[in-house]
Amino acid sequence: MELLLMRHAKSDWHQGVADFDRPLNDRGVESAVLMGKLLREQNMLPDHIICSGAKRAQETARGVVQAADYVGDVTVSNRLYLCDLTDFIGVIRKYGGANNRLMVIAHNPGTEHFIAHLTGEHKRVTTGNIAKIELPLSVWADFTPQTKGELIGFWRPREPRS
Secondary structure, eight states: OEEEEEEOOOBOSOSOOOGGGOOBOHHHHHHHHHHHHHHHHTTOOOSEEEEESSHHHHHHHHHHHHHHTOOSEEEEEGGGTTOOHHHHHHHHHHHOTTOSEEEEEEOTTHHHHHHHHHHSOOOOOOTTOEEEEEOSOSSGGGOOTTOOOEEEEEEOTTSOOO
C-alpha cells in the first residue's frame, strides 16, 4: 500500500487570525495546484484523502483535488492538527479502509517526524511537499507504530520535474 504525506501549502501569516484559521497565501494556492497536477501527471492519484481541519490544510486539499481532477472522497479530521505519531496512525487506521493509495494532508513538525519514523529517512518537509511511502500492508487497520516503509518519492512545488 502507498501513503502520500503532504504538508499543507504556504499560509498567510498576516491575517490576524488564530493559527487554525489561517488561509493559504497566493503562493500556497499556486503550490497546491502544482502538486495536484503532479499527482495527475505521475499517475499517483490517491484513492482517498484525509486532511487536517485547519483552514490552510483544507484549502490545500481543495487545490490538489481540483488540479488533479480527483473525484474520490476527502475526509476532514481535526485530529491531524498539531498531531503526533499516535494521531497519524489512529486517523489512518480509522479512515484508510482498504484503499490502496491514501493521502494525508497535515502539518509540521508532525509530518516530518512521521516520515522519519516510518522510513528512517530525515527529510526537511517544507510547505507543499509530498512524500510517497510504500508500506507492507493489505489494509490500513493493520497499521501500527511498528510498521516501517520505504520512501519511494519526494516532491517539492518549486523543483523542476522530469
